[in-house]
Amino acid sequence: MGKKNKPSLSLSHFIGVVVFSLCFVPKSVLGVKQELRFGKNGEFKILQVADMHFADGKTTPCIDVFPKQMPSCSDINTTSFVERMIQAEKPDFIVFTGNRPSALNNSRFMLLVMVLFVYLMELLFALWAIGDNIFGFDAIDAAKSLNAAFRPAIASNIPWAAVLGNHDQESTLSREGVMKHVVGLKNTLSQVNPAEAHIIDGFGNYNLEIGGVKGSCFENKSALNLYFLDSGDYSTVPAIRGYGWIKPSQQLWFQRTSAKLQRAYMRQPEKQKGPAPGLVYFHIPLPEFASFDSSNFTGVRQEGISSASVNSGFFTTMLEAGDVKAVFTGHDHLNDFCGELTGIQLCYAGGFGYHAYGKAGWSRRARVVVASLEKTGKGSWGDVKSIKTWKRLDDVNLTAIDRQTDKWIVSLKEIIAEHVTNTIRTCNILETEIAAFVFFSNKVDKTLAMPVVLGVSNCCKYSYWESIERNRLVITSDEHMRWLTTMK
Numbered sequence: 001m002g003k004k005n006k007p008s009l010s011l012s013h014f015i016g017v018v019v020f021s022l023c024f025v026p027k028s029v030l031g032v033k034q035e036l037r038f039g040k041n042g043e044f045k046i047l048q049v050a051d052m053h054f055a056d057g058k059t060t061p062c063i064d065v066f067p068k069q070m071p072s073c074s075d076i077n078t079t080s081f082v083e084r085m086i087q088a089e090k091p092d093f094i095v096f097t098g099n100r101p102s103a104l105n106n107s108r109f110m111l112l113v114m115v116l117f118v119y120l121m122e123l124l125f126a127l128w129a130i131g132d133n134i135f136g137f138d139a140i141d142a143a144k145s146l147n148a149a150f151r152p153a154i155a156s157n158i159p160w161a162a163v164l165g166n167h168d169q170e171s172t173l174s175r176e177g178v179m180k181h182v183v184g185l186k187n188t189l190s191q192v193n194p195a196e197a198h199i200i201d202g203f204g205n206y207n208l209e210i211g212g213v214k215g216s217c218f219e220n221k222s223a224l225n226l227y228f229l230d231s232g233d234y235s236t237v238p239a240i241r242g243y244g245w246i247k248p249s250q251q252l253w254f255q256r257t258s259a260k261l262q263r264a265y266m267r268q269p270e271k272q273k274g275p276a277p278g279l280v281y282f283h284i285p286l287p288e289f290a291s292f293d294s295s296n297f298t299g300v301r302q303e304g305i306s307s308a309s310v311n312s313g314f315f316t317t318m319l320e321a322g323d324v325k326a327v328f329t330g331h332d333h334l335n336d337f338c339g340e341l342t343g344i345q346l347c348y349a350g351g352f353g354y355h356a357y358g359k360a361g362w363s364r365r366a367r368v369v370v371a372s373l374e375k376t377g378k379g380s381w382g383d384v385k386s387i388k389t390w391k392r393l394d395d396v397n398l399t400a401i402d403r404q405t406d407k408w409i410v411s412l413k414e415i416i417a418e419h420v421t422n423t424i425r426t427c428n429i430l431e432t433e434i435a436a437f438v439f440f441s442n443k444v445d446k447t448l449a450m451p452v453v454l455g456v457s458n459c460c461k462y463s464y465w466e467s468i469e470r471n472r473l474v475i476t477s478d479e480h481m482r483w484l485t486t487m488k
Helices: 011-022 067-072 075-089 107-127 142-156 175-183 248-266 287-291 314-321 412-426 446-459
Strands: 043-049 093-097 160-163 206-211 222-228 278-281 324-329 338-341 344-348 365-375 381-393 400-407 464-468 472-476 482-486
Touching: 043 075, 075 142, 075 365, 075 381, 093 142, 093 324, 142 160, 142 175, 160 222, 206 248, 222 248, 222 365, 222 381, 248 314, 287 338, 287 344, 314 324, 314 344, 324 365, 324 381
Parallel strands: 043 093, 093 160, 222 278, 278 324, 324 344
Antiparallel strands: 043 365, 206 222, 338 344, 365 381, 381 400, 464 472, 472 482
Protein backbone atom coordinates (compact mmCIF):
# COMPACT_ATOMS: atom_id res chain seq x y z
CA MET A 1 0.00 0.00 0.00
CA GLY A 2 1.56 3.23 -1.08
CA LYS A 3 1.73 6.31 1.09
CA LYS A 4 -0.98 8.86 0.62
CA ASN A 5 0.30 12.13 -0.68
CA LYS A 6 -0.06 14.94 1.85
CA PRO A 7 -2.27 17.71 0.47
CA SER A 8 -0.10 20.56 -0.71
CA LEU A 9 -1.04 24.22 -0.21
CA SER A 10 -0.30 26.15 -3.35
CA LEU A 11 0.53 29.86 -3.31
CA SER A 12 -2.86 30.65 -4.87
CA HIS A 13 -4.64 28.63 -2.16
CA PHE A 14 -2.64 30.40 0.53
CA ILE A 15 -3.49 33.84 -0.87
CA GLY A 16 -7.14 32.84 -1.10
CA VAL A 17 -7.21 31.79 2.55
CA VAL A 18 -5.52 35.02 3.63
CA VAL A 19 -7.89 37.21 1.61
CA PHE A 20 -10.91 35.30 2.93
CA SER A 21 -9.64 35.74 6.49
CA LEU A 22 -9.17 39.45 6.00
CA CYS A 23 -12.88 39.78 5.28
CA PHE A 24 -13.47 39.23 8.98
CA VAL A 25 -10.84 41.68 10.25
CA PRO A 26 -12.16 45.08 11.39
CA LYS A 27 -11.38 47.96 9.03
CA SER A 28 -9.53 49.87 11.74
CA VAL A 29 -7.11 46.98 12.24
CA LEU A 30 -6.36 46.94 8.51
CA GLY A 31 -5.68 50.65 8.53
CA VAL A 32 -8.55 51.41 6.12
CA LYS A 33 -9.78 54.96 6.54
CA GLN A 34 -13.28 55.04 8.00
CA GLU A 35 -15.89 57.15 6.28
CA LEU A 36 -17.38 60.05 8.19
CA ARG A 37 -20.69 61.42 6.94
CA PHE A 38 -23.98 62.84 8.11
CA GLY A 39 -26.63 60.33 9.17
CA LYS A 40 -30.02 59.77 7.58
CA ASN A 41 -31.46 62.22 10.13
CA GLY A 42 -29.33 64.98 8.62
CA GLU A 43 -27.16 65.38 11.71
CA PHE A 44 -23.55 64.81 12.72
CA LYS A 45 -22.77 64.81 16.44
CA ILE A 46 -19.33 65.35 17.99
CA LEU A 47 -18.38 64.70 21.62
CA GLN A 48 -15.40 66.74 22.84
CA VAL A 49 -13.40 65.48 25.84
CA ALA A 50 -10.78 67.91 27.15
CA ASP A 51 -8.09 67.39 29.79
CA MET A 52 -8.66 63.84 30.98
CA HIS A 53 -5.24 63.77 32.72
CA PHE A 54 -5.56 60.01 32.93
CA ALA A 55 -2.72 58.28 34.76
CA ASP A 56 -2.64 54.83 36.38
CA GLY A 57 -6.29 53.97 36.84
CA LYS A 58 -7.70 53.06 40.24
CA THR A 59 -4.43 53.91 42.04
CA THR A 60 -4.52 57.53 40.83
CA PRO A 61 -6.28 59.89 43.27
CA CYS A 62 -8.76 62.57 42.28
CA ILE A 63 -7.95 66.25 42.61
CA ASP A 64 -10.20 69.09 43.72
CA VAL A 65 -13.17 67.07 44.92
CA PHE A 66 -14.80 67.13 48.35
CA PRO A 67 -12.90 65.24 51.10
CA LYS A 68 -15.71 62.71 51.47
CA GLN A 69 -15.28 61.79 47.77
CA MET A 70 -11.55 61.15 47.99
CA PRO A 71 -11.48 57.55 49.29
CA SER A 72 -13.49 56.20 46.34
CA CYS A 73 -12.43 58.64 43.61
CA SER A 74 -9.79 57.82 40.98
CA ASP A 75 -9.16 57.70 37.24
CA ILE A 76 -12.00 55.18 37.12
CA ASN A 77 -14.39 58.11 37.64
CA THR A 78 -13.01 59.66 34.47
CA THR A 79 -13.48 56.41 32.56
CA SER A 80 -17.03 56.11 33.85
CA PHE A 81 -17.81 59.67 32.73
CA VAL A 82 -16.58 58.94 29.19
CA GLU A 83 -18.70 55.77 29.06
CA ARG A 84 -21.82 57.57 30.33
CA MET A 85 -21.38 60.41 27.84
CA ILE A 86 -21.04 57.97 24.94
CA GLN A 87 -24.13 56.07 26.06
CA ALA A 88 -26.20 59.23 26.61
CA GLU A 89 -25.26 61.19 23.49
CA LYS A 90 -24.45 58.37 21.06
CA PRO A 91 -22.06 60.63 19.12
CA ASP A 92 -20.96 60.01 15.56
CA PHE A 93 -17.41 61.09 16.42
CA ILE A 94 -15.32 61.71 19.56
CA VAL A 95 -12.54 64.30 19.84
CA PHE A 96 -9.96 64.29 22.64
CA THR A 97 -8.33 67.72 22.87
CA GLY A 98 -5.20 67.01 24.83
CA ASN A 99 -3.58 66.01 28.10
CA ARG A 100 -4.01 62.33 28.72
CA PRO A 101 -0.95 61.10 30.71
CA SER A 102 1.29 63.74 32.26
CA ALA A 103 4.10 62.18 34.20
CA LEU A 104 7.71 62.53 35.28
CA ASN A 105 10.16 60.50 33.22
CA ASN A 106 12.16 59.16 36.15
CA SER A 107 10.00 56.42 37.67
CA ARG A 108 12.22 55.99 40.77
CA PHE A 109 11.94 59.66 41.54
CA MET A 110 8.22 59.44 40.94
CA LEU A 111 7.86 56.62 43.47
CA LEU A 112 9.66 58.76 46.04
CA VAL A 113 7.37 61.66 45.25
CA MET A 114 4.36 59.37 45.60
CA VAL A 115 5.48 58.39 49.10
CA LEU A 116 5.81 62.05 50.04
CA PHE A 117 2.45 62.75 48.42
CA VAL A 118 0.69 60.10 50.51
CA TYR A 119 2.34 61.47 53.65
CA LEU A 120 1.19 65.00 52.84
CA MET A 121 -2.29 63.69 52.07
CA GLU A 122 -2.53 62.33 55.59
CA LEU A 123 -1.47 65.68 57.01
CA LEU A 124 -3.62 67.86 54.77
CA PHE A 125 -6.66 65.70 54.09
CA ALA A 126 -9.01 67.93 56.01
CA LEU A 127 -7.72 70.98 54.12
CA TRP A 128 -7.39 69.38 50.67
CA ALA A 129 -5.99 71.79 48.11
CA ILE A 130 -3.59 71.58 45.25
CA GLY A 131 -2.09 74.01 42.77
CA ASP A 132 -3.11 74.53 39.15
CA ASN A 133 -0.11 72.77 37.61
CA ILE A 134 -0.36 68.99 37.46
CA PHE A 135 2.97 67.72 36.13
CA GLY A 136 3.82 64.77 38.38
CA PHE A 137 2.19 61.95 40.39
CA ASP A 138 0.85 60.54 37.12
CA ALA A 139 1.42 57.87 34.50
CA ILE A 140 4.31 55.46 34.98
CA ASP A 141 3.83 53.99 31.49
CA ALA A 142 2.51 56.39 28.84
CA ALA A 143 1.44 53.66 26.41
CA LYS A 144 -0.62 51.83 29.04
CA SER A 145 -2.13 55.11 30.19
CA LEU A 146 -3.12 56.05 26.63
CA ASN A 147 -4.67 52.64 26.08
CA ALA A 148 -6.72 52.96 29.24
CA ALA A 149 -7.72 56.56 28.56
CA PHE A 150 -9.07 55.77 25.09
CA ARG A 151 -10.54 52.36 25.99
CA PRO A 152 -14.18 53.58 26.23
CA ALA A 153 -13.96 55.18 22.78
CA ILE A 154 -12.31 52.10 21.31
CA ALA A 155 -14.89 49.77 22.90
CA SER A 156 -17.75 51.86 21.52
CA ASN A 157 -16.58 51.32 17.91
CA ILE A 158 -17.21 55.02 17.31
CA PRO A 159 -14.56 56.82 15.21
CA TRP A 160 -12.41 59.13 17.29
CA ALA A 161 -9.45 61.48 17.00
CA ALA A 162 -7.02 63.20 19.33
CA VAL A 163 -4.67 66.16 19.50
CA LEU A 164 -1.83 66.75 21.93
CA GLY A 165 -1.99 68.86 25.06
CA ASN A 166 0.94 70.45 26.84
CA HIS A 167 1.43 67.54 29.28
CA ASP A 168 1.18 64.50 27.02
CA GLN A 169 4.95 64.17 26.53
CA GLU A 170 5.83 64.23 30.24
CA SER A 171 5.73 60.47 30.74
CA THR A 172 7.73 57.82 28.87
CA LEU A 173 6.93 58.91 25.30
CA SER A 174 7.86 62.01 23.31
CA ARG A 175 5.17 64.08 21.62
CA GLU A 176 5.87 62.29 18.36
CA GLY A 177 5.83 58.97 20.20
CA VAL A 178 2.45 59.73 21.77
CA MET A 179 0.87 60.56 18.41
CA LYS A 180 2.39 57.49 16.76
CA HIS A 181 0.95 55.32 19.53
CA VAL A 182 -2.46 56.98 19.22
CA VAL A 183 -2.51 56.48 15.45
CA GLY A 184 -1.96 52.75 15.99
CA LEU A 185 -5.04 52.32 18.18
CA LYS A 186 -8.33 50.91 16.91
CA ASN A 187 -11.06 53.10 15.40
CA THR A 188 -8.95 56.24 15.48
CA LEU A 189 -8.77 58.66 12.57
CA SER A 190 -5.87 60.54 14.14
CA GLN A 191 -2.82 61.26 12.01
CA VAL A 192 0.76 62.04 13.01
CA ASN A 193 0.92 64.72 10.31
CA PRO A 194 -0.43 65.24 6.78
CA ALA A 195 1.48 63.41 4.08
CA GLU A 196 1.47 66.45 1.79
CA ALA A 197 3.12 68.69 4.40
CA HIS A 198 6.82 67.84 4.17
CA ILE A 199 7.86 70.46 6.72
CA ILE A 200 5.43 71.23 9.53
CA ASP A 201 5.86 71.96 13.23
CA GLY A 202 4.39 69.70 15.87
CA PHE A 203 2.61 66.36 15.67
CA GLY A 204 -1.06 65.75 15.09
CA ASN A 205 -1.87 68.33 12.41
CA TYR A 206 -4.53 66.93 10.06
CA ASN A 207 -8.05 67.42 8.74
CA LEU A 208 -11.13 65.23 8.34
CA GLU A 209 -14.03 65.64 5.94
CA ILE A 210 -17.65 64.90 6.87
CA GLY A 211 -19.60 63.84 3.80
CA GLY A 212 -23.24 64.63 3.09
CA VAL A 213 -26.03 62.09 3.56
CA LYS A 214 -25.70 58.95 1.47
CA GLY A 215 -27.86 59.26 -1.64
CA SER A 216 -28.19 63.05 -1.39
CA CYS A 217 -26.74 65.64 -3.77
CA PHE A 218 -23.99 66.24 -1.19
CA GLU A 219 -22.99 62.59 -0.93
CA ASN A 220 -19.66 63.24 -2.63
CA LYS A 221 -18.99 66.61 -1.03
CA SER A 222 -17.54 67.43 2.37
CA ALA A 223 -20.42 69.27 4.06
CA LEU A 224 -18.42 69.87 7.25
CA ASN A 225 -14.65 70.14 7.67
CA LEU A 226 -12.71 69.39 10.84
CA TYR A 227 -9.21 70.77 11.41
CA PHE A 228 -6.87 69.46 14.13
CA LEU A 229 -3.64 71.18 15.16
CA ASP A 230 -0.83 70.75 17.67
CA SER A 231 -0.79 73.93 19.78
CA GLY A 232 2.52 72.85 21.35
CA ASP A 233 3.59 72.61 24.95
CA TYR A 234 6.04 75.34 25.98
CA SER A 235 7.99 78.03 24.19
CA THR A 236 11.32 76.93 22.74
CA VAL A 237 12.42 80.54 22.20
CA PRO A 238 14.66 81.61 25.12
CA ALA A 239 13.41 85.20 25.05
CA ILE A 240 9.75 84.12 25.17
CA ARG A 241 8.42 82.38 28.24
CA GLY A 242 5.22 80.42 28.71
CA TYR A 243 3.16 78.15 26.52
CA GLY A 244 3.63 77.18 22.91
CA TRP A 245 1.63 78.39 19.91
CA ILE A 246 0.55 77.39 16.42
CA LYS A 247 3.53 78.05 14.15
CA PRO A 248 3.72 79.59 10.63
CA SER A 249 4.28 76.18 9.00
CA GLN A 250 1.05 74.90 10.55
CA GLN A 251 -0.85 77.99 9.50
CA LEU A 252 0.41 77.62 5.94
CA TRP A 253 -0.82 74.01 5.89
CA PHE A 254 -4.20 75.16 7.26
CA GLN A 255 -4.52 77.90 4.61
CA ARG A 256 -3.73 75.52 1.76
CA THR A 257 -6.05 72.81 3.10
CA SER A 258 -8.92 75.24 3.63
CA ALA A 259 -8.50 76.69 0.13
CA LYS A 260 -8.41 73.22 -1.43
CA LEU A 261 -11.57 72.14 0.41
CA GLN A 262 -13.38 75.33 -0.57
CA ARG A 263 -12.50 74.89 -4.25
CA ALA A 264 -13.84 71.34 -4.19
CA TYR A 265 -17.03 72.45 -2.44
CA MET A 266 -17.70 75.25 -4.93
CA ARG A 267 -17.46 72.96 -7.96
CA GLN A 268 -20.31 71.14 -9.64
CA PRO A 269 -22.46 69.25 -8.90
CA GLU A 270 -24.39 71.38 -6.42
CA LYS A 271 -22.15 74.39 -6.82
CA GLN A 272 -22.27 76.47 -3.63
CA LYS A 273 -22.08 80.21 -3.07
CA GLY A 274 -20.09 79.93 0.16
CA PRO A 275 -17.69 77.46 1.79
CA ALA A 276 -18.68 74.49 3.91
CA PRO A 277 -18.36 75.33 7.61
CA GLY A 278 -15.15 74.38 9.40
CA LEU A 279 -14.57 73.49 13.05
CA VAL A 280 -11.05 73.72 14.52
CA TYR A 281 -9.77 71.67 17.48
CA PHE A 282 -6.55 72.20 19.48
CA HIS A 283 -5.54 72.39 23.13
CA ILE A 284 -4.11 75.76 24.20
CA PRO A 285 -6.51 78.71 23.74
CA LEU A 286 -5.62 81.66 21.55
CA PRO A 287 -4.99 85.11 23.09
CA GLU A 288 -8.31 86.19 21.51
CA PHE A 289 -10.15 84.09 24.11
CA ALA A 290 -9.45 87.00 26.48
CA SER A 291 -11.67 89.30 24.37
CA PHE A 292 -14.86 88.44 26.26
CA ASP A 293 -16.54 89.27 29.53
CA SER A 294 -19.74 87.98 31.13
CA SER A 295 -21.88 90.20 28.90
CA ASN A 296 -20.89 88.57 25.63
CA PHE A 297 -20.30 84.87 26.20
CA THR A 298 -22.30 81.82 27.26
CA GLY A 299 -20.80 79.76 30.05
CA VAL A 300 -18.40 80.70 32.84
CA ARG A 301 -14.91 82.12 33.13
CA GLN A 302 -13.37 81.25 36.49
CA GLU A 303 -9.68 81.63 35.70
CA GLY A 304 -7.37 83.57 33.42
CA ILE A 305 -6.77 82.73 29.78
CA SER A 306 -3.57 80.67 29.73
CA SER A 307 -2.61 81.30 26.13
CA ALA A 308 0.86 81.83 24.70
CA SER A 309 2.53 85.10 25.65
CA VAL A 310 2.82 85.96 21.94
CA ASN A 311 0.06 86.16 19.37
CA SER A 312 0.98 84.02 16.37
CA GLY A 313 -1.86 85.44 14.27
CA PHE A 314 -3.72 82.17 13.81
CA PHE A 315 -7.08 83.76 14.57
CA THR A 316 -6.54 86.21 11.71
CA THR A 317 -5.48 83.31 9.49
CA MET A 318 -8.76 81.51 10.22
CA LEU A 319 -10.74 84.70 9.68
CA GLU A 320 -9.13 85.26 6.29
CA ALA A 321 -9.79 81.65 5.27
CA GLY A 322 -13.50 82.37 5.59
CA ASP A 323 -14.81 78.90 6.44
CA VAL A 324 -14.18 78.53 10.18
CA LYS A 325 -17.29 78.83 12.33
CA ALA A 326 -15.93 77.70 15.70
CA VAL A 327 -12.75 76.85 17.60
CA PHE A 328 -12.80 74.31 20.46
CA THR A 329 -10.02 74.09 23.06
CA GLY A 330 -9.25 72.88 26.57
CA HIS A 331 -6.31 73.71 28.88
CA ASP A 332 -8.11 76.09 31.28
CA HIS A 333 -10.23 73.60 33.19
CA LEU A 334 -12.42 76.12 35.03
CA ASN A 335 -13.51 77.94 31.87
CA ASP A 336 -16.32 76.51 29.75
CA PHE A 337 -17.61 79.52 27.82
CA CYS A 338 -18.30 80.22 24.14
CA GLY A 339 -17.98 83.73 22.76
CA GLU A 340 -18.29 85.08 19.23
CA LEU A 341 -15.53 87.23 17.79
CA THR A 342 -16.04 88.57 14.24
CA GLY A 343 -18.12 85.58 13.25
CA ILE A 344 -16.03 82.82 14.85
CA GLN A 345 -17.10 81.10 18.06
CA LEU A 346 -14.25 80.58 20.56
CA CYS A 347 -15.26 77.76 22.89
CA TYR A 348 -13.84 75.94 25.89
CA ALA A 349 -14.99 72.43 26.73
CA GLY A 350 -14.39 72.66 30.49
CA GLY A 351 -12.29 70.22 32.51
CA PHE A 352 -13.24 66.55 32.12
CA GLY A 353 -10.80 64.43 34.11
CA TYR A 354 -10.78 63.80 37.85
CA HIS A 355 -6.99 63.82 38.10
CA ALA A 356 -6.93 67.28 36.54
CA TYR A 357 -7.28 70.41 38.65
CA GLY A 358 -10.82 71.68 39.02
CA LYS A 359 -13.04 73.01 41.76
CA ALA A 360 -14.87 70.97 44.39
CA GLY A 361 -18.59 71.25 43.78
CA TRP A 362 -18.15 72.37 40.16
CA SER A 363 -18.96 69.31 38.06
CA ARG A 364 -16.57 67.92 35.49
CA ARG A 365 -18.03 68.43 32.02
CA ALA A 366 -17.89 67.70 28.30
CA ARG A 367 -19.00 69.60 25.21
CA VAL A 368 -21.30 68.30 22.48
CA VAL A 369 -21.58 69.81 18.99
CA VAL A 370 -24.29 68.90 16.47
CA ALA A 371 -24.26 70.07 12.85
CA SER A 372 -27.66 69.86 11.11
CA LEU A 373 -28.35 69.90 7.39
CA GLU A 374 -31.05 71.85 5.59
CA LYS A 375 -33.96 70.07 3.92
CA THR A 376 -34.20 70.92 0.24
CA GLY A 377 -37.43 71.64 -1.62
CA LYS A 378 -37.30 68.11 -3.03
CA GLY A 379 -37.17 66.58 0.45
CA SER A 380 -33.50 65.64 0.24
CA TRP A 381 -30.71 66.80 2.53
CA GLY A 382 -28.66 69.82 1.49
CA ASP A 383 -25.80 71.70 3.11
CA VAL A 384 -25.29 72.64 6.77
CA LYS A 385 -28.03 74.89 8.12
CA SER A 386 -27.08 75.19 11.79
CA ILE A 387 -24.53 74.14 14.39
CA LYS A 388 -25.68 73.59 17.96
CA THR A 389 -23.63 73.06 21.08
CA TRP A 390 -24.20 72.31 24.73
CA LYS A 391 -22.35 70.87 27.68
CA ARG A 392 -23.17 67.94 29.97
CA LEU A 393 -22.19 67.75 33.61
CA ASP A 394 -20.99 64.62 35.37
CA ASP A 395 -23.88 64.54 37.82
CA VAL A 396 -26.64 61.99 38.40
CA ASN A 397 -28.64 63.15 35.39
CA LEU A 398 -25.77 64.18 33.10
CA THR A 399 -27.45 67.58 33.09
CA ALA A 400 -27.29 69.47 29.78
CA ILE A 401 -26.55 73.20 30.11
CA ASP A 402 -25.93 76.28 27.94
CA ARG A 403 -27.58 75.19 24.70
CA GLN A 404 -26.59 77.40 21.79
CA THR A 405 -27.34 77.46 18.07
CA ASP A 406 -25.43 79.17 15.28
CA LYS A 407 -27.75 79.75 12.31
CA TRP A 408 -26.47 81.63 9.29
CA ILE A 409 -28.99 80.72 6.59
CA VAL A 410 -32.20 81.96 8.22
CA SER A 411 -31.93 85.23 10.10
CA LEU A 412 -32.39 85.16 13.84
CA LYS A 413 -35.19 87.74 13.68
CA GLU A 414 -37.16 85.61 11.26
CA ILE A 415 -36.87 82.55 13.46
CA ILE A 416 -37.98 84.35 16.62
CA ALA A 417 -40.73 86.32 14.91
CA GLU A 418 -42.24 83.24 13.30
CA HIS A 419 -42.08 81.16 16.46
CA VAL A 420 -43.49 83.84 18.74
CA THR A 421 -46.21 84.94 16.32
CA ASN A 422 -47.51 81.39 16.13
CA THR A 423 -47.23 80.97 19.89
CA ILE A 424 -49.12 84.16 20.71
CA ARG A 425 -51.75 83.59 18.02
CA THR A 426 -52.74 80.19 19.35
CA CYS A 427 -51.52 80.49 22.93
CA ASN A 428 -51.01 76.77 22.65
CA ILE A 429 -48.09 76.22 24.98
CA LEU A 430 -46.53 72.81 25.37
CA GLU A 431 -46.99 71.21 28.76
CA THR A 432 -43.26 70.83 29.39
CA GLU A 433 -41.75 73.85 27.68
CA ILE A 434 -42.34 76.42 24.95
CA ALA A 435 -38.94 76.35 23.31
CA ALA A 436 -35.27 76.66 24.12
CA PHE A 437 -33.46 79.00 21.75
CA VAL A 438 -30.12 80.30 22.96
CA PHE A 439 -28.33 81.66 19.92
CA PHE A 440 -24.65 82.21 19.26
CA SER A 441 -25.44 85.39 17.37
CA ASN A 442 -26.25 88.14 19.86
CA LYS A 443 -27.97 90.38 17.30
CA VAL A 444 -31.60 90.46 18.41
CA ASP A 445 -32.85 94.04 18.72
CA LYS A 446 -34.24 94.88 22.12
CA THR A 447 -37.13 96.61 20.32
CA LEU A 448 -38.12 93.21 18.93
CA ALA A 449 -37.20 91.08 21.91
CA MET A 450 -39.01 93.03 24.62
CA PRO A 451 -42.51 93.01 23.01
CA VAL A 452 -41.98 89.33 22.20
CA VAL A 453 -41.14 88.50 25.80
CA LEU A 454 -43.97 90.57 27.25
CA GLY A 455 -46.42 89.23 24.68
CA VAL A 456 -45.66 85.62 25.52
CA SER A 457 -45.71 86.44 29.22
CA ASN A 458 -49.17 88.07 29.07
CA CYS A 459 -50.69 85.56 26.68
CA CYS A 460 -49.60 82.54 28.61
CA LYS A 461 -50.12 84.03 32.05
CA TYR A 462 -46.61 83.41 33.26
CA SER A 463 -46.08 84.23 36.90
CA TYR A 464 -42.97 86.33 36.37
CA TRP A 465 -40.03 87.06 34.13
CA GLU A 466 -36.58 88.11 35.14
CA SER A 467 -33.16 88.87 33.78
CA ILE A 468 -30.52 86.38 34.83
CA GLU A 469 -26.88 85.60 34.13
CA ARG A 470 -25.10 86.43 30.89
CA ASN A 471 -27.59 88.51 28.86
CA ARG A 472 -30.33 85.85 28.86
CA LEU A 473 -33.96 86.73 29.45
CA VAL A 474 -35.91 83.93 31.08
CA ILE A 475 -39.67 83.69 31.59
CA THR A 476 -40.68 81.08 34.10
CA SER A 477 -44.13 79.75 34.99
CA ASP A 478 -45.33 77.78 37.97
CA GLU A 479 -45.11 74.71 35.71
CA HIS A 480 -41.44 75.54 35.08
CA MET A 481 -42.05 76.36 31.40
CA ARG A 482 -39.38 78.50 29.80
CA TRP A 483 -38.81 80.53 26.74
CA LEU A 484 -35.24 81.71 26.26
CA THR A 485 -33.82 84.30 23.93
CA THR A 486 -30.51 86.08 23.77
CA MET A 487 -30.40 89.86 23.59
CA LYS A 488 -27.49 92.01 22.61
